[in-house]
Amino acid sequence: MSVWRAIAAAALFAAAPALLAGEIPPDAHRSGYSFMGPDTRAMQDDDTANPGMLFVLDGEALWGKKTGNAEKACADCHGDARTSMNGVAARYPAFDKPLGRPVTLDQRINLCRANHQLATPLPYESRDLLALSAFVAHQSRGIPITAGDDPNLKPFVDQGRNLFMQREGQLNLACTNCHDDNFDKRLAGAPVTQGQPTGYPLYRLEWQTLGSLERRLRSCMSGVRAQAYDYGSPELVALELYLMSRARGLPVETPAVRP
Amino acid sequence: MPTTRRQFLSLAGGITAAGTIPIVTLRPLQATPAMLNTAIRNVVGEAQLRTGRVKLDIPPLVENGNTVPMTVSVASAMTADDHVKSIHVFNEKNPQPNIANFHLGPSSGRPQVSTRIRLADTQKVVAIARLSDDTFWQVAAEIVVTLAACTEEMN
Amino acid sequence: MSALINVPAKVRRGDVIEIRTLTSHIMETGFRHTVDGKLVPRDIITSFTCRYNGAEIFRADLFPAIAANPYLSFFTVAKESGKFEFEWIGDNGYSSTASASIIVE
Numbered sequence: 001m002s003v004w005r006a007i008a009a010a011a012l013f014a015a016a017p018a019l020l021a022g023e024i025p026p027d028a029h030r031s032g033y034s035f036m037g038p039d040t041r042a043m044q045d046d047d048t049a050n051p052g053m054l055f056v057l058d059g060e061a062l063w064g065k066k067t068g069n070a071e072k073a074c075a076d077c078h079g080d081a082r083t084s085m086n087g088v089a090a091r092y093p094a095f096d097k098p099l100g101r102p103v104t105l106d107q108r109i110n111l112c113r114a115n116h117q118l119a120t121p122l123p124y125e126s127r128d129l130l131a132l133s134a135f136v137a138h139q140s141r142g143i144p145i146t147a148g149d150d151p152n153l154k155p156f157v158d159q160g161r162n163l164f165m166q167r168e169g170q171l172n173l174a175c176t177n178c179h180d181d182n183f184d185k186r187l188a189g190a191p192v193t194q195g196q197p198t199g200y201p202l203y204r205l206e207w208q209t210l211g212s213l214e215r216r217l218r219s220c221m222s223g224v225r226a227q228a229y230d231y232g233s234p235e236l237v238a239l240e241l242y243l244m245s246r247a248r249g250l251p252v253e254t255p256a257v258r259p
Numbered sequence: 260m261p262t263t264r265r266q267f268l269s270l271a272g273g274i275t276a277a278g279t280i281p282i283v284t285l286r287p288l289q290a291t292p293a294m295l296n297t298a299i300r301n302v303v304g305e306a307q308l309r310t311g312r313v314k315l316d317i318p319p320l321v322e323n324g325n326t327v328p329m330t331v332s333v334a335s336a337m338t339a340d341d342h343v344k345s346i347h348v349f350n351e352k353n354p355q356p357n358i359a360n361f362h363l364g365p366s367s368g369r370p371q372v373s374t375r376i377r378l379a380d381t382q383k384v385v386a387i388a389r390l391s392d393d394t395f396w397q398v399a400a401e402i403v404v405t406l407a408a409c410t411e412e413m414n
Numbered sequence: 415m416s417a418l419i420n421v422p423a424k425v426r427r428g429d430v431i432e433i434r435t436l437t438s439h440i441m442e443t444g445f446r447h448t449v450d451g452k453l454v455p456r457d458i459i460t461s462f463t464c465r466y467n468g469a470e471i472f473r474a475d476l477f478p479a480i481a482a483n484p485y486l487s488f489f490t491v492a493k494e495s496g497k498f499e500f501e502w503i504g505d506n507g508y509s510s511t512a513s514a515s516i517i518v519e
Contacts, residue, residue: 208483
């Protein structure tokens with residue numbers, strides 16, 4: 001009996017993907033939602049009370065609005081977002097063949113604007129880009145994250161993982177020191193989460209607005225007194241990709257609400 | 260890997276820094292208890308302020324002072340002769356003492372209002388109801404704010 | 415700028431119903447400074463009114479202590495079928511409106 005159990009355990013161990021020291025096993029992955037208090041959860045749960053839904057509504061209007069020299073709306077190519085965009089955000093950042101690198105959902109929206117709408121790019125963190133991105137990602141709410149599955153992405157996922165594990169800044173802290181090794185502890189009164197990016201763009205009570213994962217990463221970086229990477233930089237995209245692949249299987253919550 | 264004291268301290272330092280470094284906002288003068296009293300007297304006048312009938316629901320420990328859910332309700336039959344005319348909410352330590360005034364009437368049916376407020380610091384919140392007989396009723400609650408509001412650098 | 419309005423579509427006469435509104439607004443307090451020390455001018459919604467078939471049933475005076483994207487929930491007695499009209503007024507000539515209809519049986 002105990003021999004069988006040992007074999008079963010060994011088989012399980014062999015089947016599991018290699019985890020680096022400190023990494024959270026997939027079945028222990030938890031959304032930031034599970035670290036929140038009941039009032040903040042209630043704000044996310046009710047669409048008529050979730051301020052992120054204001055941006056989703058704005059995004060829906062932009063989806064149908066003709067823009068750029070081509071006088072085309074997103075809807076002119078993609079039709080009804082409820083079907084065409086269903087599940088899309090769950091696999092972003094995705095590999096772009098012509099560019100030979102991963103692009104985020106924000107970057108994909110701007111590529112569409114440049115290539116198909118002949119429109120100027122929307123600035124990072126602008127209301128319109130956040131609104132469009134929230135509207136598109138909202139079409140994947142409830143769908144498990146699968147980002148990073150494309151084999152072309154492997155080197156970029158690895159790059160992101162290296163950045164996640166690498167100590168940086170004057171405080172010499174890596175993402176992993178808090179979000180793999182010390183989640184569920186409380187510091188300065190707030191819980192340390194696993195840093196699973198399930199609900200971006202999301203409404204942070206601190207920001208009092210919607211913001212991207214890149215904004216969140218940049219504020220973490222200035223928190224450890226490191227020089228934050230620029231919006232859209234290859235490093236931030238790689239980190240975003242690694243984080244999304246790390247959150248594999250967790251459902252998309254966009255627009256999430258977080259403290 | 261066991262956590263050493265140094266690791267813990269550097270981690271604690273990191274989190275604290277994340278919460279405080281970006282402060283560039285110099286908070287102006289806080290409202291004082293005297294300002295709170297003045298703001299309340301502006302509404303109540305010389306009338307007697309009684310305790311009771313009003314209920315204030317705010318989480319005692321809030322996750323972020325920038326967006327705090329709040330519900331005020333009043334014990335009242337809400338009839339033509341006996342109803343809530345208005346509800347006034349004040350704070351002690353934000354830059355100014357008023358939060359909101361809500362004007363109701365017998366057609367409100369239920370004297371209950373919810374909104375989301377900002378609390379710059381751990382402080383007292385006071386809600387006052389004016390009834391149709393022009394009596395004033397109050398309740399106060401102490402709220403602990405774990406993260407001060409307005410800490411992020413403006414973009 | 416959008417608003418989210420939640421009013422039950424169909425109710426019985428005399429029911430006490432909850433009305434919830436959420437609207438986009440920065441609610442800039444007027445107490446914050448930019449990185450280079452300039453005061454950011456106040457820009458808030460100062461007043462919200464709800465009318466039910468033309469008659470005011472709820473009004474709120476708002477101050478800088480109201481969080482961005484103001485949320486308000488309040489109640490009323492469903493008296494007759496018709497329309498709720500919502501109006502937000504604020505600094506710098508801000509004004510926005512929304513409406514919702516209700517069937518009372």
